[in-house]
Amino acid sequence: MNSNKDYKAIIIGAGPAGIGAAMKLYKSGVKSILVVDRNDRIGGIPSFYKKKKGGVRTFMRWSRGGYPVFGEDFAKWLESLISETDIEVKLDSQVLEIDAKKKSVTFVNPKDGKVIVSADAIVMASGSREENIAERKWLAGARPSRVMYTKQLLNLDRNDLLPIKKPLIIGSDTIAYAAAAKLKVAGAADAIIVDNRSNPTCPIHERLYFRFWTNPSFHGFNVDTMEIKGKESATGVLVNGKHFDCDGIVISGELIPNSELALIGDIKIDIPSRVPVVNKDHQLSESGWFAAGNILGGFHGAEWCYFNGKKTAGSVLKYISKS
Ligand SMILES: Cc1cc2nc3c(=O)[nH]c(=O)nc-3n(C[C@H](O)[C@H](O)[C@H](O)COP(=O)(O)OP(=O)(O)OC[C@H]3O[C@@H](n4cnc5c(N)ncnc54)[C@H](O)[C@@H]3O)c2cc1C
Structure with a gap:
């Protein structure tokens, strides 16, 4: 010592x-x-x-x-x-x-x-x-690979290693929209953004700012649970009976x-x-x-x-x- x-x-x-x-x-x-x-x-x-x-x-x-x-x-x-x-x-x-x-x-x-x-x-x-999966309570289901937090996304992006081409983002704050833009710049499709609230928490003027790079679709659900799908790698999420396809999930918690x-x-x-x-x-x-x-x-x-x-x-x- x-x-x-x-x-x-x-x-x-x-x-x-x-x-x-x-x-x-x-x-x-x-x-x-x-x-x-x-x-x-x-x-x-x-x-x-x-x-x-x-x-x-x-x-x-x-x-x-x-x-x-x-x-x-x-x-x-x-x-x-x-x-x-x-x-x-x-x-x-x-x-x-x-x-x-x-x-x-x-x-x-x-x-x-x-x-x-x-x-x-x-x-x-x-x-x-960011809150982790356990803290977000409403995330159930599998824990396959390619489920990450925006902080991990930043680390991969720093090294030009972003693996996701069809992203789904859970959470709708400013960090979520910034992640969607980052993914698009790195060659991914426009993200699907899913949250357990009816409107995105990212303020409208910031969403407009990110429109310069990407136009993600937002899906709000008033639900308590969302299920991650996929055996080895994330393939989608199931919310309120609706399935969303993806090849990777980014979690942007409060x-x-x-x-x-x-x-x-x-x-x-x-x-x-x-x-x-x-x-x-x-x-x-x-x-x-x-x-x-x-x-x-x-x-x-x-x-x-x-x-x-x-x-x-x-x-x-x-x-x-x-x-
Ligand atoms: C994932 C994420 C993305 C964000 N993106 C944006 C963005 O795009 N734009 C924006 O304006 N704001 C963003 N924010 C908000 C951001 O936190 C603030 O902009 C700002 O960085 C906060 O400054 P801070 O000094 O309070 O904390 P931080 O910047 O988080 O710095 C805290 C420091 O404390 C260190 N630390 C913590 N615990 C310990 C410990 N036990 N021992 C030693 N060191 C420790 C950490 O390593 C870190 O370097 C983001 C926040 C998060 C969590």
């Missing part, structure tokens, strides 16, 4: 919120900052969206006049901000445990092994993820906060939403612990999260100056 180094601030997550928080702290004179992330690169979710000729830009830069950019470019911008500082960044480092009272964080990585570090203040900026660490550390989270309980300053139930970005629930774009990280850092600064 290594370390026990003390920092002024530790940030869990090098996504837009974590980098926003780190930059604000750094620019305000806090020099001993550690950012920890389990990914091999800075940028969080945007870093998975590869820049491609003719590809789909799904991240907005509102502060630059409101234009869409590739996630990869957004992530590179975050990386360039950090590269001009001496903020310490530990990548490939999974945070496994926190101790709220000791204000310590335990992480592991292949190079350092197990490391325990502590700080005056800690920001949880671990983002959110987003839920990555708040498990808070739960482990006895920091209060709201059940069942799993949103950490915060006060108006984004301070968590334990002194010295803060939260920023998509861990706070809902669906927020990357730049919103970046500014939210900065806002949270403002509260961290006040806390550090008093302690």
Whole structure:
């Protein structure tokens, strides 16, 4: 086991919120900052969206006049901000445990092994993820191959390995429509989108934006269960007696906060939403612990999260100056 180094601030997550928080702290004179992330690169979710000729830009830069950019470019911008500082960044480092009272964080990585570090203040900026099949309850039936989440789709797309030609997408949020566009750009047919609600949750103006690349058909059902079909590979879904053919399924779930660490550390989270309980300053139930970005629930774009990280850092600064 290594370390026990003390920092002024530790940030869990090098996504837009974590980098926003780190930059604000750094620019305000806090020099001993550690950012920890389990990914091999800075940028969080945007870093998975590869820049491609003719590809789909799904991240907005509102502060630059409101234009869409590739996630990869957004992530590179975050990386360039950090590269001009001496903020310490530990990548490939999974945070496994926190101790709220000791204000310590335990992480592991292949190079350092197990490391325990502590700080005056800690920001949880671990983002959110899609609900898995079990959490989506209404998915029954087989578990063949070629059933994936949009995050896995992004990984395959990064490596030009998208295997689906006739896609069916379960869920109808913005991420679902972005996935449909991505698949079309990669050579697939227009997707079939199925959801257990009567209208898509993706707002109309965003659906119109994605029409530039694709025109998926939406099928809404007021049902509790949907069945995945296929023995070795997904061949379709059965909903309310209606069968939809496909050669691959992408699941785009509602987003839920990555708040498990808070739960482990006895920091209060709201059940069942799993949103950490915060006060108006984004301070968590334990002194010295803060939260920023998509861990706070809902669906927020990357730049919103970046500014939210900065806002949270403002509260961290006040806390550090008093302690
Ligand atoms: C699948 C998916 C697709 C999305 N697509 C879009 C899109 O196209 N456009 C858009 O505007 N928004 C999109 N979003 C919303 C997106 O989450 C936000 O835009 C933004 O990235 C949130 O910033 P964040 O910093 O809060 O979290 P994230 O970007 O999720 O960053 C959190 C970071 O914390 C790290 N982390 C989490 N837990 C641990 C741990 N235990 N130890 C170490 N590190 C940890 C993660 O590796 C990650 O890098 C998408 C979200 C998801 C889940």
